[in-house]
Amino acid sequence: RLAEVEGVGSFGELTTAHTLNLERSQVFGLPDTIWKLSRLERLDLSDNLIKELPRGLGRLRGLQELVLSGNRLEQLPSSLGNLVSLTALRLDRNRLLELPESIGGLGSLTWLELQRNRLGVLPDGLAGAPVLEVLRLDDNELVALPDNVGDFAKLRFLRVDGNKLTALPRSFSRLASLEALQAQNNRLAYLPKYFGRLSALHTLDLENNALKGLPATFVELAKLRSLRLNGNRLVEGLPAGFDGLAALEDFEL
Template sequence: MAKGKRASGDKGTKITLKMAKNALRVTPEGKLRLDLSNIGITVFPKCLLKLRNLQELDLSRNKLKTIPEFISQFTALHWLDLHSNHIEQLPESIGRLGSLVHLNLCNNKLDSTGLSPEIGSLKHLQVLNLGMNRLTTLPPTLVALTNLTELSLFDNLLTEVPECLHVLPNLRKLNTNRNPVAYTLVDGNAPDCVKTAGNLYLVREEDFCQPCLEKCKEERQRFRKNNLFDHRSQRKSHFSGLITPNSVARGNQDMWRQKTLFSPQTSNKGHARPAEDTNKWSFTYNC
């Protein structure tokens, strides 16, 4: 990683060509890699145009707000990591990175208008990470990413699985966790695209259709009956000399606490603390 001097104010770290060259490395696979991550860069270094033969570029964990149009001149790039910046919009020229295989845009400020449709021109792209942004939809042009195998969309604002993902022939891994996705069951089953994703969707109760809401309530009751009480019975085996230890503990909790906290034999360095209430559970369900 390059070590640069921070400028005063909001100018961030200024990267010189010499600093960039000193940070160049060759990966075990023989690719030329430049790591300028986590050093406070606020502006994409224009001096990098002197290093257009870069194959891997890491500018993650900086303070970049924009990506310049001249990014298209890095035609040899196979791997580009821009995660954890403040990027709000991608330039149209990003579609001209024809050799790009891996693109990480996670944890930025991209909304659906800032995600350029030209991203669909990255024909060789295999891994795309768009997690932790502000996306409500995806550009339909993503249907052209026929080589895409992994797509991350977690922690966005998607309310449905985008239609353009249904026809991607090589998509094997799809992460849409923690989106307000809601869908209607078809013949009692989830749509195939959702089954393939294998995700758990957290949805507000008011967003459910009535059949889904009733089904979730039934599943919750069944879970409590079959799983919660089974869990209690399994824990009993660890207290061979006691009968329903949790109920006994609750019944005597106040008396036990008084004896523990005020007994002269108890040191001030640390008091025994009541066991956690194992009856507190939280539930999330597939709809």
């Protein structure tokens, strides 16, 4: 196992590699010359000791999957936004406090994992990732989502559970492709007025929040199959027509 990947100048024959797996190798640094691995498509550096990434990483224009789960990263280089071919980025179980605005430049990204970090806010630029389908933000310190979160036109699966959210942005109702939302264990007091416009939504977990009621449009969620509302106050009761949610199979109150 490698103790480090410091000082490696040319990477030798690795320059022709398409996949590089250094998972659980006690790696604590990468040389800026990593860009010389120009044919690399998949790079797995999960469960190591990496505290920072070299700027040269952003020159791996052919990289499609980058796995950095379980490291010690506190920030990311802005050059990360240059990875135009990247479809999957896993940054869970790090120490990230913020994200660079440039992350929205990842035009091919469909899968992004950021769970179990220390994120308090997200950059507005994040919503610039036009084809993102899966976004995990669970177990962070988020107090709000970006106002333009509704710009995620392709987003299907969203986890924001285990944060400090008190509300969802008004634009949230524009997530027409959203199929599943897990937002349990937050501080949500209400949902956006036009929440019922989430026409593709079939799974919704709002357990353990501070909800007093649901918007009238909630009954328009025609595809909703699973709903968890236990651990809320709901002093306003359920909206008229709630029993008309014909697809609802799994309901906990």
